[in-house]
Amino acid sequence: MITATNLSKVYNGVTVLNMEHLDIPNGQSMGLVGNNGAGKTTFFSMLLDLIQPTTGNIFNNEITVSQSEEWKGFTSSFIDESFLIGYLTPEEYFYFIGDLRKQNKADVDALLATFEDFFHGEILGRKKYLRDLSKGNQKKVGIVAALIGNPKVIILDEPFANLDPTTQIRLKKIIKDLTAQKETTILISSHDLIHITEVCERIVVLDKGELVKDIMTSTATLAELETYFSRDLATEQ
Amino acid sequence: MFKRLFSLEWKSFFRSASVGKSIGLKILMGFLALYFTAAFLLFGIGLYPLIKKYFPNEEPIMLVNRFVLVWLTLELSYRFLLQNLPILDIKPLMLLPIKRRKVVNFVLSKSLYSFFNFLPLLIIIPFGIYNIYKHTFSTLSIVGWMVAMIFLTLTINFANFIIKKKFTDNVKALIPIVGIIAVFGTLDYFKIFESSVWFGKALNEVLQQPWLAIVPMLVFIFFYKWNQKDLESKFYLDASLKEEVKDANTKEFLWTKRFGDLAPYLQQDLKLIWRNKRPKTTIYLSVIFLAYGLIFYTNDTYAEMPAFYIFAGIFITGIFLINFGQFIPAWDAGYFPLIMAQNIPLKRYLTAKAGLITVSVVILAILSTPYVYFGWRILMVNMVCAVYNIGINIPILLYSGSFNRKRIDLDKSPFMNYQGTGAAQWIVGLPLMVLPVLVFWIFYKFISFESGLTVLLVMGILGLLLRNKAIGYIALRYKRNKYAMIEGFKQSGQ
Numbered sequence: 001m002i003t004a005t006n007l008s009k010v011y012n013g014v015t016v017l018n019m020e021h022l023d024i025p026n027g028q029s030m031g032l033v034g035n036n037g038a039g040k041t042t043f044f045s046m047l048l049d050l051i052q053p054t055t056g057n058i059f060n061n062e063i064t065v066s067q068s069e070e071w072k073g074f075t076s077s078f079i080d081e082s083f084l085i086g087y088l089t090p091e092e093y094f095y096f097i098g099d100l101r102k103q104n105k106a107d108v109d110a111l112l113a114t115f116e117d118f119f120h121g122e123i124l125g126r127k128k129y130l131r132d133l134s135k136g137n138q139k140k141v142g143i144v145a146a147l148i149g150n151p152k153v154i155i156l157d158e159p160f161a162n163l164d165p166t167t168q169i170r171l172k173k174i175i176k177d178l179t180a181q182k183e184t185t186i187l188i189s190s191h192d193l194i195h196i197t198e199v200c201e202r203i204v205v206l207d208k209g210e211l212v213k214d215i216m217t218s219t220a221t222l223a224e225l226e227t228y229f230s231r232d233l234a235t236e237q
Numbered sequence: 238m239f240k241r242l243f244s245l246e247w248k249s250f251f252r253s254a255s256v257g258k259s260i261g262l263k264i265l266m267g268f269l270a271l272y273f274t275a276a277f278l279l280f281g282i283g284l285y286p287l288i289k290k291y292f293p294n295e296e297p298i299m300l301v302n303r304f305v306l307v308w309l310t311l312e313l314s315y316r317f318l319l320q321n322l323p324i325l326d327i328k329p330l331m332l333l334p335i336k337r338r339k340v341v342n343f344v345l346s347k348s349l350y351s352f353f354n355f356l357p358l359l360i361i362i363p364f365g366i367y368n369i370y371k372h373t374f375s376t377l378s379i380v381g382w383m384v385a386m387i388f389l390t391l392t393i394n395f396a397n398f399i400i401k402k403k404f405t406d407n408v409k410a411l412i413p414i415v416g417i418i419a420v421f422g423t424l425d426y427f428k429i430f431e432s433s434v435w436f437g438k439a440l441n442e443v444l445q446q447p448w449l450a451i452v453p454m455l456v457f458i459f460f461y462k463w464n465q466k467d468l469e470s471k472f473y474l475d476a477s478l479k480e481e482v483k484d485a486n487t488k489e490f491l492w493t494k495r496f497g498d499l500a501p502y503l504q505q506d507l508k509l510i511w512r513n514k515r516p517k518t519t520i521y522l523s524v525i526f527l528a529y530g531l532i533f534y535t536n537d538t539y540a541e542m543p544a545f546y547i548f549a550g551i552f553i554t555g556i557f558l559i560n561f562g563q564f565i566p567a568w569d570a571g572y573f574p575l576i577m578a579q580n581i582p583l584k585r586y587l588t589a590k591a592g593l594i595t596v597s598v599v600i601l602a603i604l605s606t607p608y609v610y611f612g613w614r615i616l617m618v619n620m621v622c623a624v625y626n627i628g629i630n631i632p633i634l635l636y637s638g639s640f641n642r643k644r645i646d647l648d649k650s651p652f653m654n655y656q657g658t659g660a661a662q663w664i665v666g667l668p669l670m671v672l673p674v675l676v677f678w679i680f681y682k683f684i685s686f687e688s689g690l691t692v693l694l695v696m697g698i699l700g701l702l703l704r705n706k707a708i709g710y711i712a713l714r715y716k717r718n719k720y721a722m723i724e725g726f727k728q729s730g731q
């Protein structure tokens with residue numbers, strides 16, 4: 001579904017991402033892991049054509065993302081709060097996204113009903129603008145909005161951050177349900193190794209822009225990642 | 238400690254993202270400041286001889302005293318519009334071991350260095366010195382008067398903050414106050430109860446007994462303490478530092494549904510305008526500027542120069558176009574990545590913006606029809622200008638928007654707010670206004686009034702017919718510039 005070839009991004013002579021080849025088949029759930037500055041958000045931003053690659057291309061369902069806008073119809077994403085419109089209420093925001101994705105009010109309402117648990121009574125019908133919600137609640141809105149309109153590709157940048165424990169567990173279930181159907185390609189980044197190994201079939205590790213590990217998740221994966229990320233500590237001792 | 242706070246303030250000013258970027262703007266502001274300084278200073282120096290010349294029987298300083306109350310009222314009103322309490326970002330200082338009172342005192346005394354406090358000095362001091370020089374009263378009396386006056390303006394400085402704090406969230410609560418001022422003003426005007434004269438008499442008393450200057454000083458201290466108390470009591474995260482959360486307004490704008498595909502975008506834009514301070518003001522401005530035509534139509538000198546009617550026509554029907562359009566797409570800066578990553582084809586995005594502005598031009602054109610009172614020619618000019626605005630100026634503005642890189646924070650007041658203004662905004666003003674005037678003038682000069690109008694009309698209609706093509710082309714430009722726009726809109730500095 002998504003292919004990156006020869007992809008790189010250079011800022012003032014510093015390479016922040018250098019990815020020779022990455023292929024994500026249709027229906028796969030991929031987790032992107034790496035320390036700060038590893039290039040996770042850069043990769044997602046290029047995938048959404050928000051920044052221009054220095055070299056190479058990304059293809060989303062065989063569409064070159066920087067050439068055509070066609071991919072926007074089946075791709076949805078939540079990167080950060082710049083994906084929210086502060087002066088709308090959550091409902092209005094959902095309906096607006098629904099309009100853009102050819103979903104009428106009833107469709108959106110039906111979808112929202114399934115997330116009642118997830119919202120925990122703090123989102124809908126509160127007569128508050130998005131800008132007045134707490135960070136965690138804003139994130140909930142952004143994540144759910146990314147699920148509107150049956151997108152084929154969903155991109156979530158650090159969805160677990162800022163969420164309370166209960167919501168994290170609920171979010172894991174939501175993602176697992178989505179991936180179980182094998183119809184949606186999901187890309188998630190996270191700093192939480194436990195969560196990400198739990199919900200993703202495949203883990204890609206980035207380090208300073210380089211792809212250093214590409215593992216299909218198994219019971220051994222978490223241990224492997226923990227060993228990898230504590231390697232500096234190990235050498236120090 | 239004061240010094241350290243000051244250096245923090247200094248750094249925040251010079252390290253803000255805007256420094257060094259908009260030189261042109263700075264020059265303009267500097268020029269304005271210089272102009273006002275010069276004007277006030279000249280007035281201050283010239284006041285005494287002017288009064289002597291025109292009112293030879295009056296004692297100048299006593300005549301001036303009679304107008305002090307009026308001046309103070311005016312001063313309060315323009316300060317209310319323009320001046321804000323310079324709350325330096327006190328949030329990060331709350332956790333540090335700095336005494337609360339110190340921070341509050343710093344914020345308050347910083348406000349004393351405002352340009353608004355500097356201007357009255359330019360009148361009070363030269364005028365006072367002139368009086369001393371002329372020996373109208375004893376030097377001590379004049380000095381007492383000057384001190385009284387200075388403390389009166391400073392009192393206004395702090396009174397304004399109190400008023401502002403009480404009323405910024407609820408402007409309607411101001412109505413009774415404005416009403417009271419109006420009542421006193423009217424009573425004064427019809428000489429029923431002349432409060433300004435009584436106030437003047439009180440000031441004259443200062444001239445007799447200079448020690449009375451202590452009264453304004455006490456009033457000043459009272460207001461200062463009031464501010465101090467108020468700020469100190471609000472030195473908590475949940476008080477003034479956190480903005481009040483109001484219930485959301487959930488007006489739906491259902492009538493936009495009939496625009497089909499464009500409906501969600503239009504609805505979105507209307508909410509943008511309705512719910513945010515800065516774009517909302519563009520609406521008020523549009524209504525106010527409708528009256529702009531009166532300046533031209535009532536003045537006979539312009540009757541000979543119909544090119545000015547074109548200028549007025551473009552302005553009246555296009556004021557929203559200019560005020561709102563020049564900041565497209567910066568209005569959406571806060572969520573621009575969403576606009577770019579969501580299923581929003583650029584062309585449709587632009588078409589929706591064009592649609593919204595078109596509606597505004599049509600509405601303003603309809604509202605301007607009463608100008609027919611000044612003759613059919615005026616009405617014709619305005620209608621032609623509306624068509625020209627729709628056909629030509631909308632694409633020009635959208636095109637210039639692709640050069641836009643400056644973020645706009647929606648909830649800041651637009652008065653004296655140049656955020657988001659760059660060279661592009663100044664330059665685009667020229668073709669919008671000058672081009673139609675020039676085209677008309679050429680045809681008017683060499684052929685006739687009607688031919689000038691016809692040419693503008695044809696241009697507008699052509700533009701309207703070609704709009705789809707033009708927007709397609711503009712969308713390509715936006716596409717090419719989008720990475721720079723996304724980057725630019727992220728910069729949160731002024």
